Amino acid sequence: MEGSHGPCGGGNRRRFLKTAAAAGAALASTDALRGAPPATQAKAVVPTVTLGKTGQKVTKLGMGTSWALSPSFVQAALFSGVRYIDTSESYENTKAEKVIGEVLDRTGMRKDIYLVTKNSKGHATGDAAVKVYEERLDESLARLKTDYADCYYIHGISTREIDMLRDPGVKAAFEHLKKVNKIRFCGLSCHDPILPEILELAAEVGWIDQVMIKYNYRDVGKKERYDDLNRAIDKASKANIGLVAMKTQSGAEAFPADKAALEAKGIKAPAGGFQPREKAIVDLLEKGYKREVAAIKTVWMDPRMQVVVSEMTNFSDLRENVAASQEPLTTTEMRLLEQYRETTAHLYCHGCGHLCESAAKGVPVATVLRYLRYYEVYGKRQEARALYQALPPVARDLAAADLLAAESACPHGLPVVDLVRRADRQMA
Numbered sequence: 001m002e003g004s005h006g007p008c009g010g011g012n013r014r015r016f017l018k019t020a021a022a023a024g025a026a027l028a029s030t031d032a033l034r035g036a037p038p039a040t041q042a043k044a045v046v047p048t049v050t051l052g053k054t055g056q057k058v059t060k061l062g063m064g065t066s067w068a069l070s071p072s073f074v075q076a077a078l079f080s081g082v083r084y085i086d087t088s089e090s091y092e093n094t095k096a097e098k099v100i101g102e103v104l105d106r107t108g109m110r111k112d113i114y115l116v117t118k119n120s121k122g123h124a125t126g127d128a129a130v131k132v133y134e135e136r137l138d139e140s141l142a143r144l145k146t147d148y149a150d151c152y153y154i155h156g157i158s159t160r161e162i163d164m165l166r167d168p169g170v171k172a173a174f175e176h177l178k179k180v181n182k183i184r185f186c187g188l189s190c191h192d193p194i195l196p197e198i199l200e201l202a203a204e205v206g207w208i209d210q211v212m213i214k215y216n217y218r219d220v221g222k223k224e225r226y227d228d229l230n231r232a233i234d235k236a237s238k239a240n241i242g243l244v245a246m247k248t249q250s251g252a253e254a255f256p257a258d259k260a261a262l263e264a265k266g267i268k269a270p271a272g273g274f275q276p277r278e279k280a281i282v283d284l285l286e287k288g289y290k291r292e293v294a295a296i297k298t299v300w301m302d303p304r305m306q307v308v309v310s311e312m313t314n315f316s317d318l319r320e321n322v323a324a325s326q327e328p329l330t331t332t333e334m335r336l337l338e339q340y341r342e343t344t345a346h347l348y349c350h351g352c353g354h355l356c357e358s359a360a361k362g363v364p365v366a367t368v369l370r371y372l373r374y375y376e377v378y379g380k381r382q383e384a385r386a387l388y389q390a391l392p393p394v395a396r397d398l399a400a401a402d403l404l405a406a407e408s409a410c411p412h413g414l415p416v417v418d419l420v421r422r423a424d425r426q427m428a
């Protein structure tokens, strides 16, 4: 066992601890500074990067806020040097925006932060767009206690909405918001199966300044397997679109496969019990290897990806990610992460639904497995159940679906039959 960050080389490990200590000192100062204007007292330790054509210098680590945020946590992140906040009207049903607004107002740090929020529910088009987008943004700004957002996103654009990007009404709505100084830049977020097409179109239409996409170490450097995604990222990067990665930890967390992990999550182990490759995963984790830290560093190694928005939900994650932003990936981390990637490839859904869903005949496999990940890996059981139950009946009709055919079509060897049935048992 070589500590919580794995068997790094001694020098790297010492450097990491030194950096973590600096980040920890910034966190420790949170209590002392609570309520005081901190801009001059907080020591920023997160490196910055220029975010594409926005030309803005932002920290390469951003704070994801899709969870039950506390004001003290937001403040700790700001005091430890994070200067990029990603939120949405939908996170915690508007509570996330309220908490952020309270902290920015109290600390006086609004001008120090690059603040992104999102239109989640009002994806209007045509003549209605200007009014709808402005009304929803105004509500977000009121909660955030500010009069502008640095960037405003169309949140979670889906396959059926792709034409929105060519819609003159939507473009006019965003141009209007810029003109009246309520936003500085325009963007979108996406983790839909047609993400590459949406990204390419965003690069073509010209009015999108930045895009947030699902991207993790399983996607990095595997051009032979991810040609379409990498081509789209290249195109967006050449168009100088600011690229922001989210769900970088999804690549670290696979569906639990071993008996102990399943039981710890209150899930019954599969009838087959341990398989040799699951045993290999357990051995790797028992070495103390911190795969989440290596995973986030891997994304930063891709020069096209400028910011990582990480959903840090505790002080330990915050401290580790701030420290990780200072340190490149070591060769040991790279080797162990590759080993982990190989041993868990069958336990991670890559979201390439176009490969298996036509065979499944009705079940949107990638979406169902995404909700299962929310349920089992992120522990967001209530939200996952609500999303699953909102799927149309045909998407949950397992008797009519051909899950075995979908399993055969999956190039990554996912046990689609077991996982989809498990999803239905847990979330129906």
Ligand code: SF4
Residues within 6 Å of the ligand: 348, 349, 350, 351, 352, 353, 354, 355, 356, 357, 365, 366, 369, 409, 410, 411, 412, 413, 414, 416
């Ligand atoms: S089950 Fe396999 S083919 Fe289907 S979306 Fe997931 S990884 Fe892709």
